Amino acid sequence: MASSPRFILLSLLIFFSLSHAQTSSSHSKPKALVLPISKDASTLQYLTHLNLGTPSLQTTLVVDLGGRHLWIDCSSGYQSSTYRPGHCGSASCSLAKADCVSICPNPARPGCNNNTCKVLAKNSVFGGFLIPEVAIDTISIRSTDGSKAGSHVSIPNFIFACAESFDLINLASGAKGMLGLAKERVSMPTQLSSAFGGSFRRKFAICLPSNPKANGVLFFGDSPYQFHPGYDTSKVVEVSSSFRYTKLHVNYETTASPRLQGAQLPEYFVKITSILVNQKPVPINSTLLDFHKTGIGGSRITTVQPYTTLETAIYKSFVKVFDEQMLVTTGNRKVRKVAAVSPFKDCYRKEDLDMSLLGFSVPDIYLVFENRDVNWLITGANSMVEVSNDVVCLGFLDRGPNTGLTTTSIDIGAHQLQDNLLQFDIAASRLAFTSTLLLREVECSNFKF
Numbered sequence: 340m341a342s343s344p345r346f347i348l349l350s351l352l353i354f355f356s357l358s359h360a361q362t363s364s365s366h367s368k369p370k371a372l373v374l375p376i377s378k379d380a381s382t383l384q385y386l387t388h389l390n391l392g393t394p395s396l397q398t399t400l401v402v403d404l405g406g407r408h409l410w411i412d413c414s415s416g417y418q419s420s421t422y423r424p425g426h427c428g429s430a431s432c433s434l435a436k437a438d439c440v441s442i443c444p445n446p447a448r449p450g451c452n453n454n455t456c457k458v459l460a461k462n463s464v465f466g467g468f469l470i471p472e473v474a475i476d477t478i479s480i481r482s483t484d485g486s487k488a489g490s491h492v493s494i495p496n497f498i499f500a501c502a503e504s505f506d507l508i509n510l511a512s513g514a515k516g517m518l519g520l521a522k523e524r525v526s527m528p529t530q531l532s533s534a535f536g537g538s539f540r541r542k543f544a545i546c547l548p549s550n551p552k553a554n555g556v557l558f559f560g561d562s563p564y565q566f567h568p569g570y571d572t573s574k575v576v577e578v579s580s581s582f583r584y585t586k587l588h589v590n591y592e593t594t595a596s597p598r599l600q601g602a603q604l605p606e607y608f609v610k611i612t613s614i615l616v617n618q619k620p621v622p623i624n625s626t627l628l629d630f631h632k633t634g635i636g637g638s639r640i641t642t643v644q645p646y647t648t649l650e651t652a653i654y655k656s657f658v659k660v661f662d663e664q665m666l667v668t669t670g671n672r673k674v675r676k677v678a679a680v681s682p683f684k685d686c687y688r689k690e691d692l693d694m695s696l697l698g699f700s701v702p703d704i705y706l707v708f709e710n711r712d713v714n715w716l717i718t719g720a721n722s723m724v725e726v727s728n729d730v731v732c733l734g735f736l737d738r739g740p741n742t743g744l745t746t747t748s749i750d751i752g753a754h755q756l757q758d759n760l761l762q763f764d765i766a767a768s769r770l771a772f773t774s775t776l777l778l779r780e781v782e783c784s785n786f787k788f
């Protein structure tokens with residue numbers, strides 16, 4: 340779908356608009372910007388608040404790491420004196436008339452105007468597509484020097500998409516849309532770096548909070564990443580000194596025929612080459628971990644799936660090794676398994692597990708990337724989920740066997756990303772990750788807003 344005329348139009352539109360974009364405060368170009376991220380306890384979605392329009396109104400959005408667009412519901416009271424629809428008559432839209440599709444009944448309003456361009460966007464929580472109107476307005480985000488949030492910076496001519504309230508299906512209560520962070524010209528990281536130019540790098544970093552009552556942080560551009568352990572401002576930890584690096588891979592949409600290559604996907608893919616539990620490798624057929632032109636295989640990072648999902652053969656093999664290693668971790672003391680608690684399959688009696696600063700004392704999991712020295716450590720805080728006062732479950736899910744329709748073999752989900760800082764360097768196609776910040780007594784909520 341990404342190769343459709345609509346997307347070609349969009350690319351041209353974005354290119355044209357960005358080359359005309361200016362920032363209001365040209366004398367004070369920030370090097371980095373920050374948004375808070377909170378966890379919605381009932382849906383396990385991650386939310387951010389963005390100031391949009393004139394006068395500026397705070398809008399709650401679901402963070403979608405792999406999303407192409409910022410889209411919001413404009414149908415219920417979007418009012419802004421600086422709003423402009425992407426008009427077909429404008430230079431940008433005239434580049435591809437095929438996308439000038441809309442006819443709207445009176446009265447005109449943001450998201451519903453005659454002769455405007457429309458874009459194919461996605462509600463990736465629900466899994467459905469929407470066709471919102473291309474929209475242009477001012478947004479405002481706080482700058483940062485990496486140690487705390489600073490003053491607001493306004494960014495005019497920001498391109499987003501204006502959807503309808505029924506497009507919000509399955510989003511957390513209060514959310515008005517989604518904030519896409521994908522490697523696309525129209526996504527937030529790219530638009531911000533284009534708006535500020537040279538020293539504002541096409542990079543962002545995400546630190547998801549584990550605690551629903553405290554804010555984590557999303558950084559755009561390049562800056563230090565300074566946190567205060569235990570909220571004690573006399574202590575500062577620069578977490579980038581823990582960075583390890585791996586390549587971000589390109590992957591493709593699956594197509595009906597294995598001989599047709601699909602369009603390039605905007606999401607973030609990494610190549611896991613093996614999984615270790617303690618030091619024991621999980622036997623996995625490497626065909627599942629490799630990327631293929633069919634788009635089936637490989638691994639992806641996502642913020643809209645609450646837990647990591649594994650292809651069935653990987654899941655079975657992983658749990659077998661995990662349970663064997665449990666005895667090694669406990670020094671042969673038996674940890675009793677209990678009945679499954681949906682969506683989890685493998686659950687344990689909580690009283691049989693010890694706790695440490697790194698969560699429940701269970702076997703350490705390592706995701707190993709192409710360079711075999713580069714491991715991502717997952718401890719009990721990220722591997723286990725406490726489902727009740729008595730039961731703790733392994734927070735990895737069996738997503739079923741590979742079929743012609745499935746895509747990645749491993750989707751690294753949000754629970755496994757919490758209290759880790761991940762930096763996506765789009766320009767260099769490189770991921771930097773810290774592993775759990777708990778090793779340094781830092782939580783993602785320890786950034787000072």
Ligand SMILES: *[C@@H]1O[C@H](CO)[C@@H](O)[C@H](O)[C@H]1NC(C)=O
Nearest residue numbers: 442443444445446447452453
């Ligand atoms: C759009 O065009 C149709 C048909 O010409 C017209 O009936 C309608 O009032 C217009 N809507 C707006 C919002 O201008």
Ligand SMILES: *[C@@H]1O[C@H](CO)[C@@H](O)[C@H](O)[C@H]1NC(C)=O
Nearest residue numbers: 623624625626627628652741
């Ligand atoms: C790995 O999986 C592929 C594809 O299903 C299969 O052709 C191959 O025989 C498998 N290799 C091993 C060693 O089981």
